[in-house]
Amino acid sequence: MATIYIDNVPYEVKDGENLLQACLSVGKNLTYFCWHPALHSVGACRQCAVIRYRDENDTRGRIVMACMEPVADQARISIDAPEAKKFRAQNIESLMINHPHDCPVCDEGGECHLQDMTVMSGHNYRRYRFKKRTHLNQYLGPFLHHEMNRCIQCYRCVRFYNDYAEGKDFGVFAAHDDVYFGRYEPGVLENEFSGNLVEVCPTGVFTDKTLRKRYTRKWDLTNAPSICHQCGLGCNIIASERYGSLRRILNRYNGDVNGYFICDRGRFGYEYVNSQRRIQHALKQEPAGQWQGLKKDTAIREIRNRIRAAKRVIGIGSPRASLESNFLLRELAGAEHFYAGVSEKESRLIKEVLHILRHSGVRTPSLKETETYDAIFVIGEDVTNTAPRLALSLRQAAKNQPKEKAKALKIADWNDAAIREVIQGQKGPLFIAAPYATRLDDAALATHQAHPDEIARLAFAVAHHVDAAAADAELPEKAKAFARQVADALVAAKKPLIVAGTSLYSPSLIHAAANVAMALKKAGKEAGLTYTVPEVNSMGLMMMTDQYLEQAFEQVYSGQADMVIVVENDLYRRLPADQVDEFFRKAGTVVVLDSIAHRTGEHAHFVLPAGTFAESSGTVVNNEGRAQRFFQVYQPRNDIQSTWKWLQAFVEKEQLAAANLDDVIQQLTMAYPELEGVREAAPGAQFRVGTQKIPREPHRYSGRTAMLAHINVSEPKPPEDPDSPLSFTMEGYVGTPPAPLTPFFWSPGWNSVQAVNRYQQEVGGMLRGGNPGRRLIEANGSSLQYFTDIPAAFHPDNFHWNIVPAYHIFGSDELSALSEPLQERIPALYLALSPADAQALQLQPGQQAELNVSGQTLRLPVVIRPDLPGGYVLVPKGWEATAGWLFPVQSSLKPMQV
Amino acid sequence: MEKPLTAHIPKDGSWLRLKDYERVGGYQGLRQALKMTPKEVIDMVKDAGLRGRGGAGFATGLKWSLVPTPDQIPGPHYLIANGDEMEPGTFKDRLLLEGNPHQLIEGMIIGAYAIQAEFSYVFLRWGYQFAEKALEEAIHEAYEAGYLGKNILGSGFSHELSVHISAGRYICGEETALINALEGKRANPRAKPPFPVVSGFFGRPTVVNNIETLSNVPHILSKGVSWYKSLSKCEDGGTKLYGVSGKVKRPGLWELPLGTSFREILEEHAGGMRDGYQFKGALPGGGSTDFITAEHLDVAMDYNSVAKVGSRMGTGTIIVLDDKTCVVGMVLNLEHFFAQESCGWCTPCREGLPWTEKLLLALENGEGKMEDLKIFDDLTRYMGPGNTFCALAPGAMEPLQSALKHFRADFERHIHEHRCPWK
Amino acid sequence: MDTQTQRILTDDMIAEIRDMYQHFPVKKAACIEALKLIQKHHRWVSDQAVQELAEVLDMSPDEIDSVATFYNLIFRKPVGRHVILICDSVSCWIMGYEKIADYLKQKLGIQFGETTPDGRFTLIPICCLGTCDRAPAMFIDEDLHRDLTVEQIDAILERYP
Numbered sequence A: 001m002a003t004i005y006i007d008n009v010p011y012e013v014k015d016g017e018n019l020l021q022a023c024l025s026v027g028k029n030l031t032y033f034c035w036h037p038a039l040h041s042v043g044a045c046r047q048c049a050v051i052r053y054r055d056e057n058d059t060r061g062r063i064v065m066a067c068m069e070p071v072a073d074q075a076r077i078s079i080d081a082p083e084a085k086k087f088r089a090q091n092i093e094s095l096m097i098n099h100p101h102d103c104p105v106c107d108e109g110g111e112c113h114l115q116d117m118t119v120m121s122g123h124n125y126r127r128y129r130f131k132k133r134t135h136l137n138q139y140l141g142p143f144l145h146h147e148m149n150r151c152i153q154c155y156r157c158v159r160f161y162n163d164y165a166e167g168k169d170f171g172v173f174a175a176h177d178d179v180y181f182g183r184y185e186p187g188v189l190e191n192e193f194s195g196n197l198v199e200v201c202p203t204g205v206f207t208d209k210t211l212r213k214r215y216t217r218k219w220d221l222t223n224a225p226s227i228c229h230q231c232g233l234g235c236n237i238i239a240s241e242r243y244g245s246l247r248r249i250l251n252r253y254n255g256d257v258n259g260y261f262i263c264d265r266g267r268f269g270y271e272y273v274n275s276q277r278r279i280q281h282a283l284k285q286e287p288a289g290q291w292q293g294l295k296k297d298t299a300i301r302e303i304r305n306r307i308r309a310a311k312r313v314i315g316i317g318s319p320r321a322s323l324e325s326n327f328l329l330r331e332l333a334g335a336e337h338f339y340a341g342v343s344e345k346e347s348r349l350i351k352e353v354l355h356i357l358r359h360s361g362v363r364t365p366s367l368k369e370t371e372t373y374d375a376i377f378v379i380g381e382d383v384t385n386t387a388p389r390l391a392l393s394l395r396q397a398a399k400n401q402p403k404e405k406a407k408a409l410k411i412a413d414w415n416d417a418a419i420r421e422v423i424q425g426q427k428g429p430l431f432i433a434a435p436y437a438t439r440l441d442d443a444a445l446a447t448h449q450a451h452p453d454e455i456a457r458l459a460f461a462v463a464h465h466v467d468a469a470a471a472d473a474e475l476p477e478k479a480k481a482f483a484r485q486v487a488d489a490l491v492a493a494k495k496p497l498i499v500a501g502t503s504l505y506s507p508s509l510i511h512a513a514a515n516v517a518m519a520l521k522k523a524g525k526e527a528g529l530t531y532t533v534p535e536v537n538s539m540g541l542m543m544m545t546d547q548y549l550e551q552a553f554e555q556v557y558s559g560q561a562d563m564v565i566v567v568e569n570d571l572y573r574r575l576p577a578d579q580v581d582e583f584f585r586k587a588g589t590v591v592v593l594d595s596i597a598h599r600t601g602e603h604a605h606f607v608l609p610a611g612t613f614a615e616s617s618g619t620v621v622n623n624e625g626r627a628q629r630f631f632q633v634y635q636p637r638n639d640i641q642s643t644w645k646w647l648q649a650f651v652e653k654e655q656l657a658a659a660n661l662d663d664v665i666q667q668l669t670m671a672y673p674e675l676e677g678v679r680e681a682a683p684g685a686q687f688r689v690g691t692q693k694i695p696r697e698p699h700r701y702s703g704r705t706a707m708l709a710h711i712n713v714s715e716p717k718p719p720e721d722p723d724s725p726l727s728f729t730m731e732g733y734v735g736t737p738p739a740p741l742t743p744f745f746w747s748p749g750w751n752s753v754q755a756v757n758r759y760q761q762e763v764g765g766m767l768r769g770g771n772p773g774r775r776l777i778e779a780n781g782s783s784l785q786y787f788t789d790i791p792a793a794f795h796p797d798n799f800h801w802n803i804v805p806a807y808h809i810f811g812s813d814e815l816s817a818l819s820e821p822l823q824e825r826i827p828a829l830y831l832a833l834s835p836a837d838a839q840a841l842q843l844q845p846g847q848q849a850e851l852n853v854s855g856q857t858l859r860l861p862v863v864i865r866p867d868l869p870g871g872y873v874l875v876p877k878g879w880e881a882t883a884g885w886l887f888p889v890q891s892s893l894k895p896m897q898v
Numbered sequence B: 001m002e003k004p005l006t007a008h009i010p011k012d013g014s015w016l017r018l019k020d021y022e023r024v025g026g027y028q029g030l031r032q033a034l035k036m037t038p039k040e041v042i043d044m045v046k047d048a049g050l051r052g053r054g055g056a057g058f059a060t061g062l063k064w065s066l067v068p069t070p071d072q073i074p075g076p077h078y079l080i081a082n083g084d085e086m087e088p089g090t091f092k093d094r095l096l097l098e099g100n101p102h103q104l105i106e107g108m109i110i111g112a113y114a115i116q117a118e119f120s121y122v123f124l125r126w127g128y129q130f131a132e133k134a135l136e137e138a139i140h141e142a143y144e145a146g147y148l149g150k151n152i153l154g155s156g157f158s159h160e161l162s163v164h165i166s167a168g169r170y171i172c173g174e175e176t177a178l179i180n181a182l183e184g185k186r187a188n189p190r191a192k193p194p195f196p197v198v199s200g201f202f203g204r205p206t207v208v209n210n211i212e213t214l215s216n217v218p219h220i221l222s223k224g225v226s227w228y229k230s231l232s233k234c235e236d237g238g239t240k241l242y243g244v245s246g247k248v249k250r251p252g253l254w255e256l257p258l259g260t261s262f263r264e265i266l267e268e269h270a271g272g273m274r275d276g277y278q279f280k281g282a283l284p285g286g287g288s289t290d291f292i293t294a295e296h297l298d299v300a301m302d303y304n305s306v307a308k309v310g311s312r313m314g315t316g317t318i319i320v321l322d323d324k325t326c327v328v329g330m331v332l333n334l335e336h337f338f339a340q341e342s343c344g345w346c347t348p349c350r351e352g353l354p355w356t357e358k359l360l361l362a363l364e365n366g367e368g369k370m371e372d373l374k375i376f377d378d379l380t381r382y383m384g385p386g387n388t389f390c391a392l393a394p395g396a397m398e399p400l401q402s403a404l405k406h407f408r409a410d411f412e413r414h415i416h417e418h419r420c421p422w423k
Numbered sequence C: 001m002d003t004q005t006q007r008i009l010t011d012d013m014i015a016e017i018r019d020m021y022q023h024f025p026v027k028k029a030a031c032i033e034a035l036k037l038i039q040k041h042h043r044w045v046s047d048q049a050v051q052e053l054a055e056v057l058d059m060s061p062d063e064i065d066s067v068a069t070f071y072n073l074i075f076r077k078p079v080g081r082h083v084i085l086i087c088d089s090v091s092c093w094i095m096g097y098e099k100i101a102d103y104l105k106q107k108l109g110i111q112f113g114e115t116t117p118d119g120r121f122t123l124i125p126i127c128c129l130g131t132c133d134r135a136p137a138m139f140i141d142e143d144l145h146r147d148l149t150v151e152q153i154d155a156i157l158e159r160y161p
C-alpha cells in the first residue's frame, strides 16, 4: 500500500497501480476513455489529465496522464486544479468537434460513457463552427451495428479485438483525423468475442443489433442479475426485458468468473426466449396428434389425477435445469426414481470429473484465476467452441511467460503497449492436443492433432515424463516429441494448468489429464486442473443423482414405471432416436415441462410451459463447482413459470408445496449436505437494504402507466417476488446494491456500463461485498492413485469409420442455436475428413457422403480439412440430426451415388 | 574555419568514395575507437559536448551511456540513424547523405561499438534516391574493406548495417514512431518510459541518433575532444549545418561553428534579403520552432541561446518570413502540414490541429472572428508540451503561438478587413 | 489466363519478400518493405495484392491494410503512368508553389489526387521534399525538379510521355 494525496487529502491505495486506477478506486470522478481495467493503459486519449506535484512545496506542478503514472508513496496530485479541469474539458471539446449530436437517436444514449464524461468534464458550449468529418459504415454481421461517425478514436476496440481477443479481421486504418475502425472490407466479424465491443466502445459505434431491433433505453429496461445458460462456465450476465420480451444480454462483472467479458453465444444467443417455438400455455395431447390448450388449474388437476393413478412415476431431470427444478422433480418422483436426463456415458464422465475435483488435491481455478497460470496444456478440448469464455482467459494466461521479459525491464503491469512491444507477439507455453486444429491454436506454441484415444495416450505419456511413477504409453515419433516438449514446459513453469473436458466422451482422457496435474503437483508445482462440462448445470445435476437415462428407460421397459415426467430436456439429444422412440412407445403417461417445443414434447400427454432463465430464479453449478444464483427478469404474461414452481403443485410434502426459493434451497441442502454452499450463492428473499427491496428497474423507468393502458386503464398491481430481494418495479433502494443482487450497474454520473467501477472494492478487483457465487468443491488432500486406463492405440478401420464430434460455438448448443441472430453464423451440417482419406474414398469437397449411424442413414456434404491426420472423420455435434449420437460413433462411409 | 563534416564533399555533385574518404583521414576515428573500451568511447563523446542534431539537442554521450550493457541485458542491441528529415524547411541531412555517406557509416560503427550494438539501420526518408544509392554503394564498399561485417579490423567486434526507406509520414522522424515503422507497423509513437535505450526496436535496447549527430562522431574520435570543442563558439562542441530558405539572396546550407550568430548566417552566408523584401521574422530551426523577429537578429544559433529568446535551435535550418508574405498564410500552411501528419493517436493533436487549421483558413479567407484568437490561445495551451503523447503537436503550435505573440496585429487585420491584406 | 486470376506477387517477388523477413524476428516486420516492392512493380497496391501479401506474411488483409493506409506513399488507389508529387510545405509555399500547382491543375485538367483521363499523370501534393533552398520543388516519378517556374513546366512534362 502507498499513501497518495489527491487534492491534499491522503488516501491509501495499492502499489503497482497507476494513478487513474487509484483515483477511481477511492471513488473519485476522473474522466477517461482509452484506459480500460482489463486492457490497461496506453495514454492515447489524454482524458485522465491531472496535475502532479513534485512535493508539497511545488505549487505549479505539471499536467500528467493519470493512467500513465505509477502510484508512488507520497505522490501528490490534483484532480480539481483549474488547469487540470480546463484541460479535460478542452479535450472533450476536441472530441466533440466531430462527434454527431445524435444522442436522441443513438442507441448508446443514456448509457454512454462519452455522455457521462462530457458532463463530468464540464464542457458544454460548442465553439467549433466548421463541418464535421464523416465516414461510411460497414456491415459487420448479425450481431453488431457500426456507426463510425460516433467514433472518438480511443482505440479501445482494436485493443480489445486485436490485442486482447487476438482477432485478425478488424483493425484501424488511415491516419490523422481520418482514422477508421472497422474491417478491411464489410463482412461478418469473426471473433467469438466481438460482442464485447458493445461494452468496450465508450460511444455508440458498436451497438447490439439484437437490441436495436426492439430498441429500449437502458432506463426503460427491467433487469436481473443472471447466469448465462449457454455453456458450463456460468458467466455472469445482466438480462433485460421490456414489453414481455428479452431485449439484450450484457456482461455482469464477476471478479472471479467472467470479469468484463462474455462470448457471443452468451450475448446474442438469448433470443430463443422470444422464439415462436416457446410454449405459452399448458397443453394436452389426446387423442394422439390432437392438441388442446388447458387452463393452468385444469392441467394441474388432471396431472395430479394421473400421478395418483400411476403405478410408478419416474422423473427425468436435466443439466440445463436449475438445482431447484431438479430437486422438486426428485421430491415428486422420490430419490430412487429420479434420473439425470443424460446418457450413461455422459453421466459417468461428469461423475469422474467430480470425483477428481474432490480428491485429486489439485486446484480447479476460477476463470479469472486461470489467467494467472504460466503454462497450459489443453487436452482434447476445442475450448473456443465448447467453453468459449475459457479460451479468452487462456489467451491471457499464454502471455504470462513472455511478459516476464517486460517485468525484467521494470515495465509496469498496466503499461500495455510497452509490454506488447517487448513481447512482440511471442507465444508462451500453451499446448493444444485435439482431434482437429482449434480456434485457439494461433495462440499456442505447439499443437498436435490426433484421434481422442491417441490424445489420451499422449497425455498419459506426458504425466509419465513428469513423474515416472505415472503409467506410460508408447507413442508414435511425432507425438513422442510433442509430449516431451509439453512435459518439459510444464515442469519449467511455476503454475502449470491442465485443461480437459467431456466433449470427446473419453473417460481415459479425463483420467490422463488428472494424471498430468497430479504428477505436476507432486513435482512441487502450483498446478491447476480445469475440466469443461457440457451444460450450465451438468455439475449440479450430477451432484444430485447417480442414475442416468438408460436406467430410466429400463424402468419403463421392465414395466415398473407407467408415468414419466421429463423436465427441461429433449431426450432425442441424449440418446439415439430409435431408443427414445422405443421408450416413448412404452412410457405410459408422459408429462413434459419445458420452455421450447421439441421432439420429446411431441410424445407428451401433457406439456407445461416452463420458464427459461429469464422467467425463473434458481441456482446452477458451473464446471468449477461454483454455485451461482440467477434471478427471474420479468413476470411472463401467460402460464409460463419456473419448472420448480410447476412441480410444487404435484409434490406431497406440505413444506415444499408452499415454499419460496429459499425454502426450496433449505430442503435441498438438507437432502444434499454437499450443496450446503448453495444457500450462500446469493442473499435470501428476506434480504433488504434498510427496509427496501432492490428494484429491477432504474428509477427513471418510464411509461409504466401507459404500457398496458390499451388493455386496462387502471394500472395492475406490480407482481410480487417472493423468491428474491428484488422488486419487479423501480420502487425500492436507490443506490449501490450488494454485488450478487445488482440488476444493472448505475451510479450517479455513471450511466454507462463503466459504472461497475463503483461496485468494486478496487477498480478491476473484487466486487464490494464479495464476488457472487459460492464454490462447493475444494481440492482437499489427495487420495487418488494415478489412473492406468490407457486406451489401446488407435487403428483406423475403413469399414467402421470413427466419427469424432466437432464443436461450433454457434450450433452445438441446443437453445442458443434456436436464436434468430445466430442462424447466419451456424454452419450447415458437414462431414470433414483428411485430404488422404478423401482421396482414398474418392470424395470431393462439397460432394455428399453417406453415413450410417445407429441404423440411421445420413447424407452430408464433404469438407476436406488438412489439419486432420486421417483415420477418423468429424461431424458437428448438436445439430438435430446428430444430437442423439453417442460419440464417438462408428459408421460406414461412402460417396453418394449420383 | 574548419568544416570537418562538409569540407571533403565533392563539388561536382558526386559522393566521396571510400578511397578518397580514407585519403582525408576516413575511418581513423573507427580505428581509434576500436582500441578503446566502449565506455571510453562514450566518455569521449560526452566530454566533446556533442548534442543531438535531430532537434531536441539531447547530449549524445549521455544517451549512449543510458544503454544497458550486454551483461545487463543480453541479446541484440540496435543503433538507428534517423534520416527521416521531414521537418518543413529542413534539408541538412540530405547533404551529408548524398555527399559523404562513409562519414555517417563510420559514425554509426563507432556508435554501435560504444553501445555494443550488433545491428544498425539507416532510416531514410523516401525521395532521397541519390542518397539511397550513395549509401548502398558506400555500405558495400565498407563491407568489402572490412569496416563492416564480422570481426571488424580484427577487433573482434562485428556489426551489420542496412538501410530502410520510409513509406512516408513526418511522424516517422519521431524516434519511437520510427522504431514502429522499422518494425513494419503503423508509426504511432510509443509511450516513454520505457525509453528506447532500454526497450526499443523489437523491445531491445536501441539508440536513435540523427544523421548529422552521427556524422560528427568520427571526427571527435580521430581528432580529439579539445579540437572538437574548439570548433564551436559556445559551450557545446562542434560545427553545425545551418540552412536558410525563403526570400533571401542565396538560399543554401553552410557548415559553421556552433553558435554562429543568426545575423551572420542571414546576412553573410545567405546574402541578406532579396531586393524589395524586408526581413520580418524567421523560424530558426524548422517548421516546429517559434518565430524570432528582427530584435533577435544577434542571437547566437546554439541550443541555449536560442532558447533564451523564446525559440528553439531545432534543426538549425532557418525559414525566413518577409514583409510581403502573409504570416497567417504561412502559419496556415504549417498547420495544414502538421494536421495532415498527425498520426491520429492522441486526442489533442488529432482533433486540435485540424481545428487550428480550419480556423486559420477561415481567418485567411476573411471569415475570422475576434473570439478565434482566444481559441488559438486555448488550443496552443491545450496542445502544449507534456499534454500530448509526443512532441509533434507541441512543436506544431510553436509557430502559431509565437506568430500570435509577435504579429498579433496581422491576425487582427484579417478579421477587421475581412480579407487577407497580403492578397 | 484472365486478369482476374493472375497473381500479382510473382515467385521472384515472394522470394524477395522472404529474404526481407529473414532478417527480422517476425515475418510481419517485412510488411512495409513488401508493400513498397509491390508498388515498385505495379505502381499501386490493389486489394488483390493486399490479400496475396497477407498469405505470404501470415497476416490478415486487415493487418496489412492497417499499415498500408497509414503511410501516404503507399497508394491504395490506381495512379497514372507518372506521379507528380508537388511540395506544398512552408518554404515552397513562401516561394510560390501555388502558382505552379494551379498551372499543373489547369494544364492537366485535374485536381489534386486525380489522374488524367489518359492515365498519364496523377497529381498529388506532398509535404516537404527536403530541398527548401531550391524551392519550389516537385517530384515526377524518381526525378526531382527544383527552382521551378511556371514557364518550365511544359517542357518538363514533355519528358514524361
Ligand SMILES: Cc1cc2nc3c(=O)[nH]c(=O)nc-3n(C[C@H](O)[C@H](O)[C@H](O)COP(=O)(O)O)c2cc1C
Pocket (backbone or CB within 6 Å): B051, B052, B053, B054, B055, B056, B057, B058, B060, B082, B083, B084, B085, B086, B087, B170, B171, B172, B173, B174, B175, B176, B208, B209, B210, B211, B213, B214, B390, B391, B392
Ligand atoms: C514529430 C517529430 C519529428 C521528428 N523528426 C525527426 C527527423 O526527421 N530527424 C531526426 O533526426 N529527428 C527527428 N525528431 C527527433 C527524434 O525524435 C529524435 O529525438 C532524434 O532523432 C534523436 O537524435 P539526436 O539525439 O541525434 O538528435 C523528430 C521528433 C518529433 C517529435
Ligand code: SF4
Pocket (backbone or CB within 6 Å): B171, B188, B189, B341, B342, B343, B344, B345, B346, B347, B349, B350, B388, B389, B390, B391, B392, B393, B394
Ligand atoms: S502528438 Fe499525438 S497524435 Fe500527434 S503525432 Fe504525437 S502521438 Fe500522434
Ligand code: FES
Pocket (backbone or CB within 6 Å): A020, A031, A032, A033, A034, A035, A042, A043, A044, A045, A046, A047, A048, A049, A065, A066, A067, A068
Ligand atoms: S485514459 Fe489516460 S490517456 Fe486515455
